[in-house]
Amino acid sequence: MAESRSIKQRTPLRIRVEPRLSEPPAWFPAVVSFSAILVALILGGILISFAGGDPIRSYIHIAKASFGDIGVLSDTIVKATPIILAALACSVAFRMKLWNIGAEGQFIMGAFGASAIVLAPVLPAETPRWIFIPVMMLAGMAAGALWGFIPGYLKAKFNVNEIISTLMLNYVAVAWVNFWIFGVWTEGGFQMSPKFPVAANLPRLTDFAKTFPIFRGLTTHLGLVIGIVAAIILWFIIFRSRWGYEIRLIGDNPQAARYAGIDITKNVIWVMMLSGALAGLGGMSEVTGVVHRLQTAPLAAGYGFTGIIVAWLAKLNPLVIIVASVLFGALILAGREIQPSGVPKMIQGIILVCLIASDFLLRYRIVIERGEE
Amino acid sequence: MTEQTSSTEQKLIIEMRGIVKRFPGVLANDHVDFKLLHGEIHGLLGENGAGKSTLMNVLAGLYRQEAGTILVNGEPKIFSSPRDAIKSGIGMVHQHFMLVPSQTVTENVLLGLDEPRFIMRLPDYDSNIAELGEQFGLKVDPRAKVWQLSVGEQQRVEILKMLYRGVDVLIMDEPTAVLAPQEIEGLFDTLRAMIAQGKSVIFISHKLQEVSAIADRVSVLRKGVATASGVASKGVSRQELARLMVGRDIIFALDKKPCQPGEIVLDVRDIYAENDKGLPALRGLSLNVRAGEIVGVAGVAGNGQSELSQVISGMRQCKKGQVLLGGDTVSNHSTLFGIQHGMAYVPEDRNHVGSAPNLSITDNIIMKKYRKSPILKNGLLDMKAATKLANELKQAYDIIVPNVSTPVRLLSGGNLQRVILAREISGLPSFMVAVQPTRGLDVGAIEGVHRLLLTQREAGAAVLLVSEELEELLSLCDRVYVIYEGKIMGEIMIKGEGHDEGLVDTIGQMMTGTPLDQIQKEGVVANG
Numbered sequence: 001m002a003e004s005r006s007i008k009q010r011t012p013l014r015i016r017v018e019p020r021l022s023e024p025p026a027w028f029p030a031v032v033s034f035s036a037i038l039v040a041l042i043l044g045g046i047l048i049s050f051a052g053g054d055p056i057r058s059y060i061h062i063a064k065a066s067f068g069d070i071g072v073l074s075d076t077i078v079k080a081t082p083i084i085l086a087a088l089a090c091s092v093a094f095r096m097k098l099w100n101i102g103a104e105g106q107f108i109m110g111a112f113g114a115s116a117i118v119l120a121p122v123l124p125a126e127t128p129r130w131i132f133i134p135v136m137m138l139a140g141m142a143a144g145a146l147w148g149f150i151p152g153y154l155k156a157k158f159n160v161n162e163i164i165s166t167l168m169l170n171y172v173a174v175a176w177v178n179f180w181i182f183g184v185w186t187e188g189g190f191q192m193s194p195k196f197p198v199a200a201n202l203p204r205l206t207d208f209a210k211t212f213p214i215f216r217g218l219t220t221h222l223g224l225v226i227g228i229v230a231a232i233i234l235w236f237i238i239f240r241s242r243w244g245y246e247i248r249l250i251g252d253n254p255q256a257a258r259y260a261g262i263d264i265t266k267n268v269i270w271v272m273m274l275s276g277a278l279a280g281l282g283g284m285s286e287v288t289g290v291v292h293r294l295q296t297a298p299l300a301a302g303y304g305f306t307g308i309i310v311a312w313l314a315k316l317n318p319l320v321i322i323v324a325s326v327l328f329g330a331l332i333l334a335g336r337e338i339q340p341s342g343v344p345k346m347i348q349g350i351i352l353v354c355l356i357a358s359d360f361l362l363r364y365r366i367v368i369e370r371g372e373e
Numbered sequence: 374m375t376e377q378t379s380s381t382e383q384k385l386i387i388e389m390r391g392i393v394k395r396f397p398g399v400l401a402n403d404h405v406d407f408k409l410l411h412g413e414i415h416g417l418l419g420e421n422g423a424g425k426s427t428l429m430n431v432l433a434g435l436y437r438q439e440a441g442t443i444l445v446n447g448e449p450k451i452f453s454s455p456r457d458a459i460k461s462g463i464g465m466v467h468q469h470f471m472l473v474p475s476q477t478v479t480e481n482v483l484l485g486l487d488e489p490r491f492i493m494r495l496p497d498y499d500s501n502i503a504e505l506g507e508q509f510g511l512k513v514d515p516r517a518k519v520w521q522l523s524v525g526e527q528q529r530v531e532i533l534k535m536l537y538r539g540v541d542v543l544i545m546d547e548p549t550a551v552l553a554p555q556e557i558e559g560l561f562d563t564l565r566a567m568i569a570q571g572k573s574v575i576f577i578s579h580k581l582q583e584v585s586a587i588a589d590r591v592s593v594l595r596k597g598v599a600t601a602s603g604v605a606s607k608g609v610s611r612q613e614l615a616r617l618m619v620g621r622d623i624i625f626a627l628d629k630k631p632c633q634p635g636e637i638v639l640d641v642r643d644i645y646a647e648n649d650k651g652l653p654a655l656r657g658l659s660l661n662v663r664a665g666e667i668v669g670v671a672g673v674a675g676n677g678q679s680e681l682s683q684v685i686s687g688m689r690q691c692k693k694g695q696v697l698l699g700g701d702t703v704s705n706h707s708t709l710f711g712i713q714h715g716m717a718y719v720p721e722d723r724n725h726v727g728s729a730p731n732l733s734i735t736d737n738i739i740m741k742k743y744r745k746s747p748i749l750k751n752g753l754l755d756m757k758a759a760t761k762l763a764n765e766l767k768q769a770y771d772i773i774v775p776n777v778s779t780p781v782r783l784l785s786g787g788n789l790q791r792v793i794l795a796r797e798i799s800g801l802p803s804f805m806v807a808v809q810p811t812r813g814l815d816v817g818a819i820e821g822v823h824r825l826l827l828t829q830r831e832a833g834a835a836v837l838l839v840s841e842e843l844e845e846l847l848s849l850c851d852r853v854y855v856i857y858e859g860k861i862m863g864e865i866m867i868k869g870e871g872h873d874e875g876l877v878d879t880i881g882q883m884m885t886g887t888p889l890d891q892i893q894k895e896g897v898v899a900n901g
Binding site: 016240241244245248249252253255256257258259260261263 | 729732744752
């Protein structure tokens with residue numbers, strides 16, 4: 001008895017971790033995520049002060065550089081737009097536990113598909129904008145869907161690991177676009193195509209500066225609307241449509257899906273094509289909204305990979321993806337403002353680690369208790 | 374309540390006093406006392422959720438009690454991990470095995486030990502482990518990889534792991550739930566060998582007959598409270614134990630209306646199929662089920678029952694033969710074809726086949742109904758209608774959860790089975806295959822499932838019931854087929870009340886491979 005008492009006295013408080021047996025309340029995940037970001041900023045602040053900076057001032061600067069006025073806010077949104085679509089692409093594949101690492105390649109192929117309408121040319125340069133844009137959207141989605149179809153088909157028919165095939169197809173996509181801009185559509189030997197006609201560009205806010213002077217210089221383009229509409233449609237597909245139900249069922253338990261009479265093979269192909277189409281739409285939006293010509297460097301900027309992270313952060317929820325993308329857009333933008341330039345990348349990383357780690361709190365609870373008696 | 378039951382004074386090895394353990398919303402153990410004597414097999418009985426596993430997890434160091442003390446050989450102990458418990462000589466074999474499939478038996482046994490340190494001379498250990506196995510009647514090849522072993526053999530590896538660590542007290546959590554009848558006998562022999570060599574065993578179960586067969590003394594838990602502690606199993610009847618478990622008498626007999634068989638609904642004709650390993654599992658099996666009757670398939674586990682139900686439901690292709698449902702061939706079509714032809718299927722594996730664990734009860738309920746109105750409206754799912762349906766079924770089938778948006782992984786075995794049955798039966802099937810629908814359920818839940826199956830029969834559905842519980846088959850079925858190595862050994866009509874010993878004997882012989890005609894020809898069993 002005496003021995004056990006001494007053990008208790010040495011540990012007056014003990015911390016225990018227990019799996020949760022019931023679902024936490026609905027507000028809980030939001031609070032946990034928010035706190036995780038807060039913790040990340042504090043940790044980041046400590047590191048900034050080690051690097052000799054003033055964390056408070058740095059954060060204020062980052063906030064100003066990304067949300068400070070309507071101009072930089074617009075720039076943040078421009079950065080967020082391709083991320084939204086790439087993350088949507090990843091989220092739908094991930095929901096079915098298809099690890100599509102190829103949003104990057106599908107994004108580039110989407111840009112290529114859209115550009116081909118102008119450069120091939122499929123439509124003459126004088127085509128009005130209201131025809132150009134829908135056709136380019138369809139072409140971008142089709143090209144992305146094709147890039148999703150290949151690994152999807154290989155997975156469905158021959159059980160080829162989609163992680164490897166989608167990853168490899170990223171390089172193929174870059175090489176493919178390079179071939180066309182180096183050789184066929186080159187502008188005077190430079191590694192880029194000629195500029196698109198104005199009618200083939202997505203309208204930007206600044207285009208309406210004549211009627212609304214406040215929009216002067218704002219580069220936010222129609223891609224944002226495309227992204228938001230796509231997110232809403234995808235939310236409906238996943239949570240309200242018959243197909244989405246099948247996707248969720250396969251993702252959670254393929255055996256049960258088979259038992260419910262669902263054709264998994266067919267769905268693997270369709271979901272990979274949807275995923276590719278969304279990424280392709282992102283590529284189309286970027287090339288027609290920002291770059292205005294086919295060029296590899298600004299397109300293959302890693303949006304597809306950022307999309308993977310953002311999809312996870314948003315727990316694959318299409319609507320949350322919009323918010324998470326804006327956060328990442330801000331961090332990318334701040335990267336240009338802060339020296340040393342690695343800092344925003346580091347903060348990105350810390351936020352990611354904290355958010356993923358905070359997931360633990362949703363599944364387990366921490367109990368602090370006094371030693372018995 | 375202290376019963377001095379053993380004639381020879383046995384030493385108390387473990388004493389748990391006033392154990393309290395709480396989970397969110399549940400008081401799993403409410404001041405439970407438990408005493409284990411040296412050299413006994415102690416049965417721990419209780420329904421699912423009665424707190425048996427919780428109490429033993431506390432003893433094995435997996436959970437920590439909120440109040441109460443544990444004494445081992447009279448000394449108070451605090452276990453903060455299973456390692457502490459093992460150090461005090463207490464080891465537990467869990468219901469779900471904790472083995473590394475790609476490693477050998479020896480590697481699994483050694484895993485987590487301080488020895489061997491760096492250079493692994495595994496062959497030396499192989500022979501040690503083989504010897505240890507021999508000593509306790511645990512036959513298993515130490516060099517075999519775990520994935521190659523049957524479930525029974527894997528259980529032996531788990532026991533070996535504990536014996537190798539030198540435990541004196543072995544806790545077995547529902548060890549028979551995964552075993553075939555002949556494997557159960559082997560397990561019992563091992564447990565007896567352990568007792569003979571001075572170990573003690575705690576045997577957790579909710580099966581009355583097993584506990585009375587193997588245990589020296591029995592403790593019973595009900596809703597976290599000990600309703601009996603350490604009564605001699607010889608001095609107590611099964612009825613009494615059942616009452617202690619559920620707090621009321623269980624009706625073992627069911628009121629069954631006379632059978633009025635109609636047309637043949639399911640017709641299985643001479644089918645051949647392979648199992649997952651590509652070995653023949655069904656070899657020319659034929660049977661039929663008529664409307665308004667329950668037909669049983671009896672047999673020792675692993676004689677093709679799983680494959681049979683999978684071929685019928687469309688989850689498995691057959692090589693030869695065909696399955697007709699209401700005159701249409703359903704075999705070798707997708708499962709969808711069967712669903713559209715009014716087939717309900719209660720699969721053997723509730724967690725891995727029958728449900729999607731992270732989806733809500735509602736999502737699981739609509740699994741076979743989402744293709745049609747009222748759930749499907751203009752290509753979209755009407756979640757209001759789905760929730761309404763789920764709530765109705767929750768009421769009708771006694772699914773005990775706060776609300777239907779709860780993911781089914783949080784449900785107990787009995788509740789999950791009710792969700793699955795609710796889904797299958799509410800589709801008003803013309804035919805239903807139920808495979809082991811009561812496996813792992815507690816007594817109260819079993820009765821509920823039996824009632825549901827009888828209601829189906831009275832509603833004119835054809836029911837095929839695959840079960841390893843002969844008593845269940847005899848009390849529910851109108852006819853029973855006996856399966857052995859993928860073939861039907863014969864068909865037996867069950868006539869009303871009272872199963873005579875001769876019948877059970879005949880079925881027993883058929884289950885071990887003697888066809889019915891042969892039994893009748895030889896006149897081994899006199900009819901009547």
